[in-house]
Amino acid sequence: MEILIALIIGLLSGCGVYLLLQARTFSVVLGLTLLSYAINLFLFATGRLVIGQPPVLSAVSSPADPLPQALVLTAIVIGFAMTAFAIMLSLRAQAELGNDHVDGEQP
Amino acid sequence: MIAAHGPILPLILPLAVAILLLFLPRRAQRLIRRLSVAGSVAQVGLGLLLLRTVAEGTQLVYRLGDWPAPYGIMLVVDRLAAWLLLTSALLALCALIYALAGGDREGRYFHVLFQMQIFGISGAFVTGDLFNLFVFFEVLLISSYSLLLHGGGGPRTRAGLHYVILNLLGSAIFLLAAGLIYSSCGSLNFAHLAQLMAGLDDSQLALARTGGLLLLVVFALKAGIMPLHLWLPAAYSETSAPIAALFAIMTKIGLYAILRMSTLVFGSSAGSLAGLYQPWLLPLALLTLLIGAAGALAAARLGRLAAYLIILSVGTLLTAFAGGTGGIAAGLYYLPHSTFAAASLFLCAGALRRCRPVIGDQLIADGDLPQPLIMGGTFFLAAMAISGLPPFSGFIAKLLILKALPQVLVWGVILTTALAAVIALARGGSQIFLAASGPMTLPRDGKSVVLVTSLWEVPAIAGLLILIFILTLAAGPALEFTQDTARQILEPANYIQAVLGGGS
Numbered sequence: 350m351e352i353l354i355a356l357i358i359g360l361l362s363g364c365g366v367y368l369l370l371q372a373r374t375f376s377v378v379l380g381l382t383l384l385s386y387a388i389n390l391f392l393f394a395t396g397r398l399v400i401g402q403p404p405v406l407s408a409v410s411s412p413a414d415p416l417p418q419a420l421v422l423t424a425i426v427i428g429f430a431m432t433a434f435a436i437m438l439s440l441r442a443q444a445e446l447g448n449d450h451v452d453g454e455q456p
Numbered sequence: 457m458i459a460a461h462g463p464i465l466p467l468i469l470p471l472a473v474a475i476l477l478l479f480l481p482r483r484a485q486r487l488i489r490r491l492s493v494a495g496s497v498a499q500v501g502l503g504l505l506l507l508r509t510v511a512e513g514t515q516l517v518y519r520l521g522d523w524p525a526p527y528g529i530m531l532v533v534d535r536l537a538a539w540l541l542l543t544s545a546l547l548a549l550c551a552l553i554y555a556l557a558g559g560d561r562e563g564r565y566f567h568v569l570f571q572m573q574i575f576g577i578s579g580a581f582v583t584g585d586l587f588n589l590f591v592f593f594e595v596l597l598i599s600s601y602s603l604l605l606h607g608g609g610g611p612r613t614r615a616g617l618h619y620v621i622l623n624l625l626g627s628a629i630f631l632l633a634a635g636l637i638y639s640s641c642g643s644l645n646f647a648h649l650a651q652l653m654a655g656l657d658d659s660q661l662a663l664a665r666t667g668g669l670l671l672l673v674v675f676a677l678k679a680g681i682m683p684l685h686l687w688l689p690a691a692y693s694e695t696s697a698p699i700a701a702l703f704a705i706m707t708k709i710g711l712y713a714i715l716r717m718s719t720l721v722f723g724s725s726a727g728s729l730a731g732l733y734q735p736w737l738l739p740l741a742l743l744t745l746l747i748g749a750a751g752a753l754a755a756a757r758l759g760r761l762a763a764y765l766i767i768l769s770v771g772t773l774l775t776a777f778a779g780g781t782g783g784i785a786a787g788l789y790y791l792p793h794s795t796f797a798a799a800s801l802f803l804c805a806g807a808l809r810r811c812r813p814v815i816g817d818q819l820i821a822d823g824d825l826p827q828p829l830i831m832g833g834t835f836f837l838a839a840m841a842i843s844g845l846p847p848f849s850g851f852i853a854k855l856l857i858l859k860a861l862p863q864v865l866v867w868g869v870i871l872t873t874a875l876a877a878v879i880a881l882a883r884g885g886s887q888i889f890l891a892a893s894g895p896m897t898l899p900r901d902g903k904s905v906v907l908v909t910s911l912w913e914v915p916a917i918a919g920l921l922i923l924i925f926i927l928t929l930a931a932g933p934a935l936e937f938t939q940d941t942a943r944q945i946l947e948p949a950n951y952i953q954a955v956l957g958g959g960s
Contacts (some may be wrong), residue, residue, distance in 0.1 A: 376619055381621070381624050385628055389631075392634075416638070420587060422633075431598065434620070438601070438617055442613045442617050445609070446614060449866075451618070452614065454614070
């Protein structure tokens with residue numbers, strides 16, 4: 350399972366960085382979204398991968414760590430709001446500058 | 457009251473004001489303005505009270521929900537946090553007064569966003585754990601995105617897009633770094649981390665080191681340290697003047713985070729990770745100084761010149777932070793000075809843009825400049841302050857920074873870049889104000905254009921200059937305080953004891 354999670358995080362961040370380096374705002378926003386998915390998965394894995402165990406200390410021998418779950422929840426909410434903002438800003442840039450290039454002008 | 461609930465008051469106040477303002481109808485402009493200013497004045501009062509409370513060397517620790525450390529959320533106010541809280545509150549008040557000249561009417565919710573920005577800034581200074589530092593960074597960033605774009609316009613949107621995307625990437629790296637540090641240490645509380653760092657085994661050490669250095673990248677992006685400064689000049693020079701003035705503190709938040717991490721989490725108690733940031737600070741600082749000076753010399757507009765001078769002051773501060781107790785003390789004295797001076801220069805540029813609608817703040821003379829004496833005089837004082845000429849506090853601070861780092865390279869770079877700043881400002885000032893017989897650029901089609909410096913612009917700029925003046929006059933007590941601050945943050949054991957102590 351560790352390898353699977355690591356591969357997924359690697360793939361997501363790889364695609365995210367590639368898209369982030371594109372010159373169109375749409376790809377950049379998509380890249381940021383993929384990158385934040387990768388980070389959220391990574392954060393989730395920082396509490397070690399445990400399956401089917403409650404986050405209660407005394408109940409089982411290897412409990413799940415509840416803190417990363419709380420962190421991920423916060424990060425998802427913040428990431429969602431930020432993505433919404435980035436999309437609105439991209440649309441506004443498209444409307445005001447007349448194109449969707451990140452520098453506001455066609456090269 | 458202050459001792460028991462002090463640390464949370466500077467957070468609750470702007471948040472409550474912002475929520476209250478959100479419910480007021482738009483036509484209640486006068487009430488909104490009064491409440492916003494009252495909130496900012498009260499924030500300054502709180503800053504003063506907190507500063508007086510912690511001046512003796514106590515650390516105020518506030519446990520939200522009374523959860524025991526290190527499990528609950530902690531807010532900590534020590535000398536450093538109180539000093540920066542007061543600086544940001546004073547700056548915000550002056551920027552807000554300037555905005556009353558009309559900048560707050562360019563779009564809706566200016567005052568709400570402004571108060572949320574203060575909430576985020578204050579939160580970043582008082583938080584005691586890494587994840588809440590991230591959360592408060594996001595709070596202040598999302599307010600800053602909206603404030604930056606306030607009023608709209610093509611160039612502003614373009615600069616804003618770059619600023620937003622870069623900072624979203626920065627936030628992603630921040631989370632990555634926080635995750636790495638949590639996975640290696642199992643905690644996010646600064647004080648607890650400082651304790652745990654010493655006991656890491658080799659496999660965890662690499663993760664913690666990576667996390668720590670990634671954090672340095674994130675904070676360098678916020679602070680505008682070379683080579684992550686490229687977003688700064690466009691963003692600061694395109695936004696409206698009061699927002700650019702308020703943003704003068706934003707780079708200092710990145711510097712504050714670097715200082716906090718390098719003295720506490722990677723401070724003297726961190727075992728083999730102690731001094732993780734030390735080898736990076738001075739080279740980055742000197743490069744930042746050089747790039748700031750080059751940009752200032754090349755700037756063709758006053759706003760852009762001021763933005764590069766911000767980068768220059770970031771470099772100076774970072775140099776100071778590499779200089780041990782004496783350097784940090786001098787840097788902390790320089791921090792409010794450079795913030796106020798840069799803000800006053802941004803406000804001068806804003807007033808210039810308003811008085812010269814055609815050529816804006818370009819470094820070109822205009823025979824029609826209204827009230828050249830007031831405009832030129834304030835520019836002259838602000839320029840003298842920011843370039844660190846005597847008799848202002850910047851001169852004392854730079855002298856002490858040079859004294860703390862007696863190295864040929866450091867002296868050479870600091871003195872050369874200071875000279876470059878003086879040249880750039882002298883050139884800009886003489887091009888705008890001295891060549892008073894320049895061509896008329898205002899439209900003169902019979903209608904007389906009445907442009908006078910607004911009622912609110914002069915007191916705002918004057919307020920900042922008076923603050924610098926007070927800082928100069930009170931250099932003795934202020935330097936004593938910053939020296940105590942430097943000694944306090946370089947002894948992380950007291951902080952750790954104050955946060956984690958109690959029960960154990």
